[in-house]
Amino acid sequence: MSPTIRAERLLADLTHLAQIGAGSDGGIHRVAGSAADFAARDWLDKTLRCAGLHSYRDQVGNVFGRTQRGNGPWLLIGSHSDTVPGGGHLDGAYGVIAAIEVLRTLHEAGHPAADHIEVVAFWDEEGVGAGSMGGLVGSSALCRHPHAEELSGYLELHIEQGPRMDDQGLELAAVTGIVGVRRYRISVQGVENHAGTTPFSARSDAGRVVTRTAAAVQDICQEVNGSVVGNVGAVGFGPGTPNVVPGTAWLEVEVRAASDAILDLVEQQLRLVLDRIAAEEGCSGTFTATSAKPAAHFDTAFVDTVDGVCHTLSDRTERLVSYAGHDASVLSTRVPTAMIFVPSTGGFSHSSRESTPDHLLVLGAQALLDSVLAVTAPLTRRTLQGASA
Ligand SMILES: [Zn+2]
Incomplete structure (x- = not known):
């Protein structure tokens, strides 16, 4: 039997942290570098020290906690404590508080794994x-610091921040990776002309190319793969007046998918569709990739372990890919990494409406503790053997 986290202490700490930076709008204002952000980090320091743990900060402001006699390599667990302006009380904060609760519980139980964990x-x-x-x-x-060499892996517990788990009645999810994100700017050149005297057949309407391409984005995504999402977030017409057929137009599109190969296919289709529509409208289009974040694929053994733990704790669990970015995507480039999700009620996040039922917050924290024990078992066995030798 693994030690059990203390539910009331976990929930009380979450409530306490939610008061730091709480706005009159109901949201949390703890943007990185703000007075509230520093106050939260001071409180986390204090909470770790009160639990008899060692707390320190690195030069960028990350707060760390470990046992006094802790010994690397460490399995890192946690998340972020900053928020968007008017954000929710769980995004990031939940993963940090649950990580502290996991270390505190193992430390109190005198479990040897405690010395191999860093929050x-x-x-x-x-x-x-x-x-x-x-x-x-x-x-x-x-990840650029030598301390990364001393880490054996990273586990992050987070709310899903979308509606999939809530819709399907899932309680826990093992996250397999994080979608890749690509952004493009499409610019179209047509011919500016009188909007009244120029017949449709004589127009080279750059605006029509942009609107037709924008409307095609969703179909392209769905045809390539049902799990791809795309978004046209900005458009513009030149000269931008109702009595002139647009001579120039542009749009910005973002696409997210679970693998870079799928993103390649979507990009190929977007280029083809743009060329076809531009030709039909007597215009020319240019397609520019403005940014590309590769998809993150978490460590297979870590994901299997987390997935096994989730199935032990609940029969309503699945493997999911994350459509939001997380610190885990960065860590996964250096050390074996995995994540656990709990549902977001109604799918709300980056909003004061962000919430998750208490019993699922508790279940997620226990899943983190059990995953930590499963992942550190080889290290812990070595420590026990060393002690008995
Ligand atoms: Zn977050």
Whole structure:
């Protein structure tokens, strides 16, 4: 039997952290670098020290906790403690508080695994502050730091931030990876002309190319693979007035998919469709890739372990890919990594409506503890053998 986390302490700590940066709008305002963000990190330090643990910060602001006699390599567990402006009380915070609860529980139980675990509250995952370097800042800095060499792996517990688990009545999910994200800018050149005197047949309407292409994005995604999502987030017409047929137009599109191979297929189709529509409208289009984040594939053995633990705790569990970015995508480039999801009620996140039933928050934290024990079992066995030798 593995030790059991203390549900009331987990929930009380979540409530306490939610008060730091709480706004009158019901949302949490703890943007990285804000006074509330620093206050939260001070409180996390204090909470770790009160539990008899050693707490320290690195030069970027990541908060770490481990036992006093801790001994590497460490299995890192945690998430981020910053929020978007008016964010929810669980995004990031849940993973940090649950990680502290897991280490605290194992430490109190005198479990040998406690000495091989390190808790982290990452700095600036969200990337929304004025001087931010674009998000995932703390985890990226850690992966460049020599301390990354001392880590045996990374486990992150997080809310799903979407509706899939809630819709399907799932309680836990083992996350297999994080979608890749590509962004494109499509620019179209047509011929500006009088909107009244130019017959349809004589137009080279750049605006029509952009709107027809924008409308095709969803179909292209679904035809390539049912799990792909795409979004046209910005469009523009030049000169942008109702009595002139647009001579120029542009759109920006983002596509997310579980593998880079699927993203390649979507890109190919987007280019083909743009060329076809541009030709039909007597225009020319250029297609520019503006950014590409590769898909993250988590460690197969870690995912199998987490999936096994989830099945032991609940029969309503599945493997899922994450459509949102997480610190785990960065860590997975350096150490074996996996994630656990619990559902987000109604799929809300980055919103004050973000919530998850208490019993599932408790279940997720227990799944993290059990996963930690399963992953560190070889290390712990060595420690026990060393002690008895
Ligand atoms: Zn998050």
